[in-house]
Structures are given as structure tokens and as C-alpha cells.
Amino acid sequence: MEYGFTDILQLLGSLGVFLFGMKVMSDALLLLAGNKMRSILARMTSNRVLGIGTGFLITSVIQSSSATTLMVVSFANAGLLTLVESIGVIMGANIGTTITAWLITILGFKVSMSAIALPLVGFGFAFTFLKKEKLKNLGSFIIGFALLFIGLQFLKEAMPDIKNNPELLAFLSQYTDLGYLSILLFLLIGTLLTVVIQSSSATMALTLIMTAQGWIPFELAAAMVLGENVGTTITANLAAIIGNYKAKQTARAHLIFNLLGVVWMLILFYPFLKMVSWLAMYLGSESPYVSAAAIPVSISLFHTTFNIANTFLLVWFVKPIAKIVERMVPEKEMVEKEIDQPKFLSKDVLKYPETAIEAITRESKYLYKNAIFEIVSHALNIHRTDIKSDLKVKKVIKKSNILFDTNVRELYTTKVKKIYGEIISYATKAQSKLKLNEVQNKQLLELKVANREMVEILRDVRELSKNVDFYLNSDNKYIKKEYDKIRNKVVKVLRTIHLFRTEKENEVYHGKLVKLRKEAKANIHSNNIKIDELIRNDLITVDMASSLFNDYDNVNDMIDKLIEVADLLYGKRDSILNN
Structure with a gap:
């Protein structure tokens, strides 16, 4: 196999550029719109539709479902959001995170951003010299946006090509022809990758590139996407460890919501994929079962339709989910602190x-x-x-x-x-x-x-x-x-x-x-x-x-x-x- 240690380092470096670009872009957007976004979140009511809309809006704007869920956990910890309100926001965040996949698919695969990415870095850098804080943050956003696509281009180039490495296909074929076992295996891979990288967007980018390179077929890429949905809940659960019972309940609700979605999707997996394939062809794309080049669009479509369907299916069960979570993480009396110790400050x-x-x-x-x-x-x-x-x-x-x-x-x-x-x-x-x-x-x-x-x-x-x-x-x-x-x-x-x-x-x-x-x-x-x-x-x-x-x-x-x-x-x- 021609793919050596240097190539692996280049792949890791490319992933690093992609993640850094995502972080710079997300942080800049949080600074640009963070106050307004948090204000909207803090004004939340128990109206489920409003909660879903808020979660979708915030995640779409700041381009990070992890940032949204961490914010929700912090707000629940402080008592600004109830458990039912938190679940609604998380449902919306799951839909909002699909926007990132479409950005990568359209601008990373359908449109070549590499030609204008470097000029964008220079253009954004010029903004950082300006006195106005908002313009500086706008410059950081442009730099992050450009770095994201530079990293994506590097990832595509660093990923081993099946044509030049036929033994790789032989290695993968051992795991791609095991029926439902293959689906579960790639679901686990998607989960582990997301936990390790701590970014479902980065795992999604890797999945899209692997499909474009012909590594894995449509159904296994879809299984990885389901795994990413589970893996992304780990961030919130880790953050909730040091929080109070409200924060833990919110993080568990996120995990249960995504796990329930994965369970029903596995039951209807193949019929759902056929429906996505039909929808992709109806919208003018080729079938993902016929053309590897069409898989990125279909995967993005699968990601969106799954999260929307999961939300609209489980939105009617918000209160039962809340009750399950309350049993898992029972309400704790506020620990009786020393008489001269603060009760709410941490x-x-x-x-x-x-x-x-x-x-x-x-x-x-x-x-x-x-x-x-x-x-x-x-x-x-x-x-x-x-x-x-x-x-x-x-x-x-x-x-x-x-x-x-x-x-x-x-x-x-x-x-x-x-x-x-x-x-x-x-x-x-x-x-x-x-x-x-x-x-x-x-x-x-x-x-x-x-x-x-x-x-x-x-x-x-x-x-x-x-x-x-x-x-x-x-x-x-x-x-x-x-x-x-x-x-x-x-x-x-x-x-x-x-x-x-x-x-x-x-x-x-x-x-x-x-x-x-x-x-x-x-x-x-x-x-x-x-x-x-x-x-x-x-x-x-x-x-x-x-x-x-x-x-x-x-x-x-x-x-x-x-x-x-x-x-x-x-x-x-x-x-x-x-x-």
C-alpha cells in the first residue's frame, strides 16, 4: 500500500485545519450574535414549536450544535430553562446542525471553494485591523469560513484514493458485506469518531469525503451519520458531570432523544434510504445507489430528513421523555451548605x-x-x-x-x-x-x-x-x-x-x-x-x-x-x- 506515515500526518493536519476553521468561524459567530442568541434562548417558553424554532435558529447561526447544547446545559444548570424547554431546543439544534452538512456538500463538492479560499483569508484578515469590534469579529468569521474549506480541500487530497490503493478496497470489503452487522459497525465507527474529534461536523466531512472517494456505499455512510448523532451527545453529558441535577437531566434528554431516533431509524433503515434516494432523484440528483458522486447530496438529504422526521415524531413525547429523564436523574434537594456559604454561586x-x-x-x-x-x-x-x-x-x-x-x-x-x-x-x-x-x-x-x-x-x-x-x-x-x-x-x-x-x-x-x-x-x-x-x-x-x-x-x-x-x-x- 502506497499510503504511508507522512500521508497519515497530512490527513491529521488537514483535519486540524478543518476543525480550526470551524472553531474560528463558530467563535466569531458567537461573538457577533451570541448576546442576541442567548437572549432569545433565555426568553424561552414551554411552547414546543417555539423551542424547536429557537434551537434551529441558534444552531443555524452559530454553526455548532455542540455550542448550542452546551449553552442549553448551562442555562438549565442556572435555572433559566426547564427540562421540557431544554428538550425542545435540543430537538431544534439537531435540525440546525444539518445546515453544516449542506454547506460542506454544496460548497465543498458541487462548488470549488479552493480558488477563492486564500483570497478570503486575506480579505478577512484586513478586517481584524479595524477598530470596531463587530468588524473584527466579521473578519474572524471570514477567516474561519475560508479555513474550513481549505481544510476540506486538504482532506480530499490527503484521503487515500481507492484507484491508487486497491488493497484498501479489499480491506474494507471485509466489513461492508455483513448486512445489518455492517450497519451497526459503521454506526459505532461514526459514534467513536465524533467522540474522539468532538465535532459532528468534522465527522460528517470525513463521511462525505469517504463516500465521494468510493470508500463506502450510501447505506454505510448513512449508518455513520446515525452514529454521529449519538456521538455528539457525549459533549453535553461530559459538561453536565460538574453541573447540578438540572444540567444532568438536560444532557440525558439529549442522549435519549438521539438514541430513540437511531432505534426507529434502524428498524426502517432500508425503506427510509430508498425514500431518500427517490427524493434525491426527484430533486434532480442521481441515485446514490448508482453514482458515488451523488452520495454526498443524498447523505445530506438523509441527515436533514432523518432529523426533521425524528423531531416531528418525538415532539409529541416531550413530557414522557422528561419523566423518563427525571426518573433516571431524580431531583436532589439543594445540598445544605455551611451557613456562611453561597448556595448558587459556582x-x-x-x-x-x-x-x-x-x-x-x-x-x-x-x-x-x-x-x-x-x-x-x-x-x-x-x-x-x-x-x-x-x-x-x-x-x-x-x-x-x-x-x-x-x-x-x-x-x-x-x-x-x-x-x-x-x-x-x-x-x-x-x-x-x-x-x-x-x-x-x-x-x-x-x-x-x-x-x-x-x-x-x-x-x-x-x-x-x-x-x-x-x-x-x-x-x-x-x-x-x-x-x-x-x-x-x-x-x-x-x-x-x-x-x-x-x-x-x-x-x-x-x-x-x-x-x-x-x-x-x-x-x-x-x-x-x-x-x-x-x-x-x-x-x-x-x-x-x-x-x-x-x-x-x-x-x-x-x-x-x-x-x-x-x-x-x-x-x-x-x-x-x-x-
Whole structure:
């Protein structure tokens, strides 16, 4: 055989050029359209047709089903997509990935791109010197596009020719005449090649070249394509290993969907291929059973018709597939972490702006509704359950006269400090490492502000707590009444914030919070008049009056911040998606 070690190296180098071109092109397209694509994905609804359309659109644009599925896994991990939504997108991605096969078939086999590929590299390179980021990315896309076809041309030249290497045909014939066993064998080869190369597009290119060179017949090439459909699921499953149960469920769903497609296709394999052959001839091509040159077109046609048929067949079984996956990967309770450890922040959320913002938002909300809510209520000797109940505010205050042993500083250190630091750290890393648009950058700034306000709320309540504890034990009924008024204000605000957070129709409660915020600012003058009156009538001492002046200022400031944080975190539902 004339094909030696140097030829093998040339084949590997050609494959490397092809893969590099595919990567450069895909990365450039992600930079050009990534924000918009991820925004569309993040706005997903449970509508199956919309999910399929979204998956198809994203994969068609960025020319990588692996990139789409990895994005879906990351979004599912962050809670931006449900399992049913993820399955719909994956179905669409499977159809979208067929566009690549048609590009290779039409431009790589029907049209010779080699003549214009090198000039395209020079043309694209010129764009990289421009100042505008979009034009630089466009230049990278042109370079990647050209390199893809240069690599394809090298692959065609590096692939051993059957005419010059007749012994190769004799070797292959051992495996091509085994009936269904041959089909299963080449299905396995397609799977393994895709797993090793980590690109179904590259395996598809190799398959198309092998058919064009006369290595393998139409039916075995089709079997390899089925194997590629299975192999491409491995990337998502590997990425999901470090993810939560949602990410694992999404990756398993991808695997099950593609395996089900392969199973029914193997049952109808030969009749389906005959239908594809008829369709190819109807569209003006030759039969793939007669002409080897016609096989690339028929394989692309098989790839497209199979994925469309598989999607339209299994789209009716999305929920049963989801249930199977949920049994395979059961929902896990969130692992109870140390009290001062973040619950939603992990390194993988910093992969995309959307996942980073979602994780930081969730962590901030968790901190606010748990630690901050608890510390503020306990610092004022009020039970959280009473605030959340339907009990009238006056009765809540009346029954909350038992003093709590609340050390605000200690609670801040054990429950807030580390998490606050992590939130600020992640937000800063996201701003410095990720390509954010103006809206996303503003959202991270707002989250930083919200967290700083939470820390300031605890400073306010720490000062307030000392006097509440002291004067609730006082024999002076007037000073007790004033501090009960202070607590009354805080209970009203905390209860309204709780309802604003938890009720679906929250516009009413948002209006109430706006009103309470205005009242807090307007009350400064009336509070001063009331304190002056108590002093004039010798109903409180000068020390009591001094404490009241400070504490009314503190509580009004604290109320303002509590409402501002609630508005920043909950005021614009799903605002992280509006970009």
C-alpha cells in the first residue's frame, strides 16, 4: 500500500485545519450574535414549536450544535430553562446542525471553494485591523469560513484514493458485506469518531469525503451519520458531570432523544434510504445507489430528513421523555451548605453573562429573604412567622414583647459577611471577564448596590436594636409606645415586601411600597414635632428624646433601603432577560 506515515500526518493536519476553521468561524459567530442568541434562548417558553424554532435558529447561526447544547446545559444548570424547554431546543439544534452538512456538500463538492479560499483569508484578515469590534469579529468569521474549506480541500487530497490503493478496497470489503452487522459497525465507527474529534461536523466531512472517494456505499455512510448523532451527545453529558441535577437531566434528554431516533431509524433503515434516494432523484440528483458522486447530496438529504422526521415524531413525547429523564436523574434537594456559604454561586456560572447574572440574582434574593429578613425582624423582637401571617400589625407588636437575644454583629459575621463578599466578587469578575452589553452591566451594578444596601440595613438595625431592647423594658409607657410605633412601621414594610415577593399580582404591593417609602421620608418632620411635644410635657427624659431622634432617623433610612433593595431585586420581573 502506497499510503504511508507522512500521508497519515497530512490527513491529521488537514483535519486540524478543518476543525480550526470551524472553531474560528463558530467563535466569531458567537461573538457577533451570541448576546442576541442567548437572549432569545433565555426568553424561552414551554411552547414546543417555539423551542424547536429557537434551537434551529441558534444552531443555524452559530454553526455548532455542540455550542448550542452546551449553552442549553448551562442555562438549565442556572435555572433559566426547564427540562421540557431544554428538550425542545435540543430537538431544534439537531435540525440546525444539518445546515453544516449542506454547506460542506454544496460548497465543498458541487462548488470549488479552493480558488477563492486564500483570497478570503486575506480579505478577512484586513478586517481584524479595524477598530470596531463587530468588524473584527466579521473578519474572524471570514477567516474561519475560508479555513474550513481549505481544510476540506486538504482532506480530499490527503484521503487515500481507492484507484491508487486497491488493497484498501479489499480491506474494507471485509466489513461492508455483513448486512445489518455492517450497519451497526459503521454506526459505532461514526459514534467513536465524533467522540474522539468532538465535532459532528468534522465527522460528517470525513463521511462525505469517504463516500465521494468510493470508500463506502450510501447505506454505510448513512449508518455513520446515525452514529454521529449519538456521538455528539457525549459533549453535553461530559459538561453536565460538574453541573447540578438540572444540567444532568438536560444532557440525558439529549442522549435519549438521539438514541430513540437511531432505534426507529434502524428498524426502517432500508425503506427510509430508498425514500431518500427517490427524493434525491426527484430533486434532480442521481441515485446514490448508482453514482458515488451523488452520495454526498443524498447523505445530506438523509441527515436533514432523518432529523426533521425524528423531531416531528418525538415532539409529541416531550413530557414522557422528561419523566423518563427525571426518573433516571431524580431531583436532589439543594445540598445544605455551611451557613456562611453561597448556595448558587459556582465557577461554571461565569461562562455566560446570562448565567452569571441569574446566579448572582438568586444568591442576592436568597440572602435578602432569609438572612436579612430574619436579622431585621429578630433585632426588633418580632417573629418572622407573625410578619408573614394575616395577624393585624397591632396584634403582632402586642404579642412581640418578649425580648430576643439577638446579636446583630455576630449574625452578620456568620450569615452575611462571606456571602456578601462572594456576591460582590462574582459580580466584579463577570464585569471584567465577560463581554457584557449596557443592560447587563447595569443589572450587575444594581445587584452590587442592592447587596451594599443590605449590609447598611444591618448597620441601621444594629443601632436600633440596642434601644428597642432597652426601652421595651422601661416603666415609661410613652417611650415604649414610641418604640412600638417604630416596630409597627418596620412590620408593615416587611409584610408588604414579603407579599410583593411572593404574590403573582405584585403591582398592588409595589404601589404600597412606594407609598410607605414616601411616608418614611415625610415622617421625619412629624416625628420631630412629636418628640418635642413629649419633652415639653416632661413625658420623656432628654436621653430618651436623644435616642428617639437618632432611631427615627435610623428606621426611616432602613425602611428606605429595605424598599429600594426589594425594588432592585423584584421590581422588574425577569429584567435580566430584557436585553
